[in-house]
Amino acid sequence: MPRRKLAKGPLHSILSEDWADAPGIEQRLQPECFSDLRLDQIVAAVIAGREAYDLTPIFWAPLPSVEAIGYRQAVFRDFEAPAIATCVTSFAERMRGVRALLEQSRKFYFPLQKQRLHLDAIGEYCRAVTGLSRAMAEANPGSRGLLEVRRYLDDYMQSEPFQALSAETGRLQTDLADIIYTVRIDGKRVEVSRYAGERDYAAEVLETFAKFRQAEVQGREFTFRSRPEMNHVEEAILQRVSRLYPEIFSGLARHCERHCDFPDPGIVAFDRDAQFFLAWLEYLAPLKKAGLRFCYPVVSERADAIRGLEMFDLALARQLVAEGGQVVVNDFELHEPERILVVSGANQGGKTTFARAIGQMHYLASLGCPIPGREGYLSRVDQTLTHFEREERVETLRGKLEESLERMRVLLERATARSLLIMNESFDATTVSDALYLNRQVLRQVMQRDLLCVCVTFLDELASLSEETASFVAQVDPQDPAKRTFKVLKRPAEGLAHAMAIARKHGLTYERVKERLKP
Template structure:
């Protein structure tokens, strides 16, 4: 919402569905943040924005919000959009506007009477779209500031003279064109065109005679005449002949075009483009929700560092697994009291990296004002995320791997503030265990000193018991160390007799069978 001077009075006017206040001096990032690659956010955001490439939504997803009011502004829009009817009305509006833009594109190159008609068709959809939007939204009474102001704006717009005239002229023109009906006798190489004279429908007679054979409703795939969009020169020539049969109607059409060539209101146009940010994300997560995964709107705080997320998951991995029809394992994280660092240990290939990504992704998406994976979540309004992920040897670099590790972590710690998030995924693997423990402890204590939030995946169990840390472990199936659960927990495992364990694995114990067979 922006304060505007209208007729000498300062008024709040709907401006944007994305920002309540000017954010970060209006700076929009065109480049992906550094940590995108490590957190697999590059793939996630690509998958999200790819659905609506034409809208160039990437930069909005690259720009985390700094202003808590803007975060809640967006969250409240999402809350409103949880109302299926509100969501549907926005989708309907957006689809109609897209259709309208399609109609208008390339209009200048068309034949006479065709060009003018496409403009009229576009205006017809536009009027309908805007009116329906207003009607649908008012009847659902959304609660977000953004939608309330939008309703107010659209309400004023559709009662304006500008809109009223457009609507009336469009529907009048449509009626005249609908009244046109003509007859053609199509021969080879020649078409006779005249006014329709009331001849009978022959198809109906044939249909009736053959009804005994054709009535079964077999759902036959009907033959269709291929409908090529646009008009060929024969059709254009026929249209010119029709214009001679109906001269007044077609003169009116030319006049209509001159008058209404620019009919789209800029604010309405901008709204439709910006709202794609919401629609595209909702579409993306809907596919995951179909697989039983849940999303929630997190509590975002500028103060509380006891962050948490229950039943969260790596959104990129979940997208991949569900496409392959595989199950997605969910995990929780939470920090309590003075805990600032989650130390993740345990067997390899047990989901530790995934867990680290989940932690980072959840925060990042939350700060964009988006719903995040999980059933409930509290997050911290960070100022930056820094990631330190294991790298394959960099040949251009003369420094050793340990040195590289240390230089990178030093740079990160220098740039971090108490509002930052640091995510470390395995480092110090190139030195002796003893040295690694010593250095690791030092780094943990440095990070605690900065006061930022941190998730640290490590093979060093010793780091998991330090003050200010919480220890989490990736787990395996006890009977089968090769099999991973991808659960990151603190619990010990229990053992089972071999056959009964198998019965459980295949869900054919007494209890499972009773449950699985529906009565």
């Protein structure tokens, strides 16, 4: 009998409320932008240790609507409350225990052992469900997703079959735990009896010599090869113990037979889905501790103005925090009609990182996750498309350019007015005039398709291409022009200003060179 029927109505997933979204809620194919945006690294780190839950497909599927994003964000907010995270974590831990016990029980052949493992699995399951339900009621979640879980759990817990299962399991476990038996080994003879109050000899020894104690002494500890299976001597002993307590052991056999398939599918699904939220928040925790900010972005279908404050590249930040480094955060803001961020400025000055951060921000927002940054107002993005210069060896320059343009063509074909395109030094491998030409052409198409676009380039001219472009510049330290600050600010492209500053530092400006040439 499927347990699902016990509750009043089926359980919605906490990943998505709308059954219509369900088929797309997980994807089996990694989006192409993943490696360019380093989302692959991020996700790998997020799910590390949770491989058994198979969470990646969730990360590969942007949500199809603003409502779906809101639903998941609300669940995330609930999970941020320590009470909820803790209770779900301990629930998950117990469910892992349940699976491990069932697995063992399946593997063994000695009935008295199989039955006990199965019984303990049921016991652990009941504790898991009861604990979760109780803690959930106490934690008082606010999201529709978790309220639904709470309601479902309440119904399930109060159902008669669960009550009976829990009570009988508990009784059997107590009875078994109370059994104490003795074994006397004398040569080849093994005698199994009920325990009759014989004194603990080790305690007696300790007591005799305790008066010599000068300080806490750690007695030698022995570790015995932990083999979960029993050998035939142990089985023989257990068999005799079962004969000493026949009622308990026959009760055990009956119980296991009756409840061979006990976990509720809805609860099993929740156990898995919850890991998505826990995993993400756990990944953010050390970064939060390091002082970085995260936010729930306000996501609209099409916003007039978008902005992100104090955002950063998550993958890089994770690495920097681990190494004890400083993470530089950046802001961006676009107002209609601006749709294209043109990022120029100092070489190695953080332009790509800035672009990546914007890409990550949009993608992660479309998963309903809290994202890097203090504040975010974003448009929902259906696809994040990236055009990064590839390392692959292509025989000729022409070949390489062709390959690059071909990729761009595919991207543009796929793009919709909801898509984000990130171009990172595209067509870099050509002459300046070619690069300028190609970029202009592509950006024109971008404008035609009304894409949101980030364009990282060394071509200042692109910054003032039209009223849709907004110029962002990677900054250097004004005191020491050779020092990069990794700050990117919205301001007109600077042309040669940066190069002149470096020249001055080396005493190679016009005046300085003339001066130095003086005898």
